[in-house]
Amino acid sequence: xxxxxxxxxxxxxxxxxxxxxxxxxxxxxxxxxxxxxxxxxxxxxxxxxxxxxxxxxxxxxxxxxxxxxxxxxxxxxxxxxxxxxxxxxxxxxxxxxxxxxxxxxxxxxxxxxxxxxxxxxxxxxxxxxxxxxxxxxxxxxxxxxxxxxxxxxxxxxxxxxxxxxxxxxxxxxxxxxxxxxxxxxxxxxxxxxxxxxxxxxxxxxxxxxxxxxxxxxxxxxxxxxxxxxxxxxxxxxxxxxxxxxxxxxxxxxxxxxxxxxxxxxxxxxxxxxxxxxxxxxxxxxxxxxxxxxxxxxxxxxxxxxxxxxxxxxxxxxxxxxxxxxxxxxxxxxxxxxxxxxxxxxxxxxxxxxxxxxxxxxxxxxxxxxxxxxxxxxxxxxxxxxxxxxxxxxxxxxxxxxxxxxxxxxxxxxxxxxxxxxxxxxxxxxxxxxxxxxx
RNA sequence: GUGGCUGUAGCUCAGCUUGGUUAGAGCGUCUGGUUGUGAUCCAGAAGGCCGGGGGUUCAAGUCCCCUCAGCCACCCCA
Numbered sequence: 001x002x003x004x005x006x007x008x009x010x011x012x013x014x015x016x017x018x019x020x021x022x023x024x025x026x027x028x029x030x031x032x033x034x035x036x037x038x039x040x041x042x043x044x045x046x047x048x049x050x051x052x053x054x055x056x057x058x059x060x061x062x063x064x065x066x067x068x069x070x071x072x073x074x075x076x077x078x079x080x081x082x083x084x085x086x087x088x089x090x091x092x093x094x095x096x097x098x099x100x101x102x103x104x105x106x107x108x109x110x111x112x113x114x115x116x117x118x119x120x121x122x123x124x125x126x127x128x129x130x131x132x133x134x135x136x137x138x139x140x141x142x143x144x145x146x147x148x149x150x151x152x153x154x155x156x157x158x159x160x161x162x163x164x165x166x167x168x169x170x171x172x173x174x175x176x177x178x179x180x181x182x183x184x185x186x187x188x189x190x191x192x193x194x195x196x197x198x199x200x201x202x203x204x205x206x207x208x209x210x211x212x213x214x215x216x217x218x219x220x221x222x223x224x225x226x227x228x229x230x231x232x233x234x235x236x237x238x239x240x241x242x243x244x245x246x247x248x249x250x251x252x253x254x255x256x257x258x259x260x261x262x263x264x265x266x267x268x269x270x271x272x273x274x275x276x277x278x279x280x281x282x283x284x285x286x287x288x289x290x291x292x293x294x295x296x297x298x299x300x301x302x303x304x305x306x307x308x309x310x311x312x313x314x315x316x317x318x319x320x321x322x323x324x325x326x327x328x329x330x331x332x333x334x335x336x337x338x339x340x341x342x343x344x345x346x347x348x349x350x351x352x353x354x355x356x357x358x359x360x361x362x363x364x365x366x367x368x369x370x371x372x373x374x375x376x377x378x379x380x381x382x383x384x385x386x387x388x389x390x391x392x393x394x395x396x397x398x399x400x401x402x403x404x405x406x407x408x409x410x411x412x413x414x415x416x417x418x419x420x421x422x423x424x425x426x427x428x429x430x431x432x433x434x435x436x437x438x
Numbered sequence: 439g440u441g442g443c444u445g446u447a448g449c450u451c452a453g454c455u456u457g458g459u460u461a462g463a464g465c466g467u468c469u470g471g472u473u474g475u476g477a478u479c480c481a482g483a484a485g486g487c488c489g490g491g492g493g494u495u496c497a498a499g500u501c502c503c504c505u506c507a508g509c510c511a512c513c514c515c516a
Binding site: 353 | 439474475476477489507508509510511513514515516
């Protein structure tokens with residue numbers, strides 16, 4: 001057993017404590033996002049933070065299985081070291097399970113949003129945690145590309161409502177990617193290797209991609225034709241021509257074009273366009289895939305795609321589905337770089353002496369009933385300390401009622417920012433606060 | 439998982455190269471500058487087995503090894 005002095009008080013690696021100042025920012029952001037999703041006609045859903053292990057495994061690809069936080073069996077089986085449960089890795093697979101489980105009870109198409117933490121046993125980094133929140137909007141039960149576009153529109157409206165501008169949506173389709181691989185005569189078995197390399201184009205450049213393709217064993221002839229397509233003066237056009245030669249390629253292009261046209265002017269603060277090499281990591285995507293990329297920091301802030309096969313993995317009957325997910329932690333990181341006004345209570349009610357405590361509680365209650373946030377000093381500290389507390393809480397006003405004020409039927413109200421203080425009739429307090437804070 | 443950098447007061451860091459009396463600074467905290475006024479000013483105080491373990495040495499915050507943690511890049515991802 002470790003002694004108290006040996007106990008680290010740091011939160012576990014990749015997790016965070018949210019102190020009040022951070023929580024104010026987070027609550028505001030989550031409220032904004034929920035309001036936008038509501039306005040777009042999506043309904044809230046929540047599911048347990050952990051699922052049966054077999055519900056989660058095999059849905060995300062090999063990488064995902066490794067990064068899952070598994071929960072050991074308990075009771076008489078605890079010695080086996082086996083896991084039978086795991087913390088959810090995303091919000092999409094739980095959605096698929098819910099739809100498979102409650103199918104006919106749900107209104108179809110089922111449009112839901114889900115704001116909740118997920119867990120990944122990943123190595124933490126900048127804007128990357130082992131426990132983090134996702135904000136998902138999905139449509140289950142519609143193969144229409146309007147569904148895909150709806151979730152992209154909701155996500156981009158949410159970003160705009162958060163005050164985030166300057167991003168672009170990169171759009172592609174898994175079908176187009178399959179067509180791309182086929183059109184260059186690459187063995188379908190090498191599809192994943194090919195896509196992983198191509199996906200890095202923005203990051204490591206064309207030469208880097210070609211080198212990695214070679215490393216991953218892609219035939220030289222295919223690398224040459226791919227390279228010449230991507231090096232063309234208009235790579236998108238060159239790839240498009242190539243895709244026209246494959247059925248999958250044509251289907252993928254049609255998806256991309258349709259989704260883009262549906263969204264024409266519906267991406268406030270951003271632009272949308274085809275990105276021929278965007279692949280996305282999760283293995284369950286089947287159709288359109290997209291990523292919201294912040295222009296300045298070149299980081300992904302939201303993403304999504306269509307996953308028509310996922311629900312069928314639970315129910316046996318495929319049900320088309322598509323959705324977008326906001327990377328709220330990265331968005332908050334970006335917003336934090338902008339100046340945030342501190343948010344404290346409107347008023348702190350001070351307590352000059354024990355006789356005034358009941359009066360102070362009543363005063364705070366009265367202010368709350370009038371719609372203000374009112375904090376009340378608790379404790380026995382000196383009066384100067386109470387004002388310091390009010391100042392550090394970033395309160396706008398301090399209400400002061402000592403023996404003098406109480407006897408006179410008055411109350412003093414001090415503005416913390418300016419130091420201005422006035423004494424008014426006690427009965428006029430609410431009106432005074434209202435006009436001062438207006 | 440691979441490579442590099444960093445761990446000293448609540449926070450941000452100096453000291454380490456050239457081992458040697460009580461390990462420092464700023465900010466924060468607490469107390470005081472008399473009765474009921476914060477954010478400014480002045481004075482004072484508390485607070486550290488120098489991440490942990492081992493080694494070299496008469497002597498280690500300082501040198502060596504191991505370990506843990508954090509940061510950056512890669513991998514992957516939101």
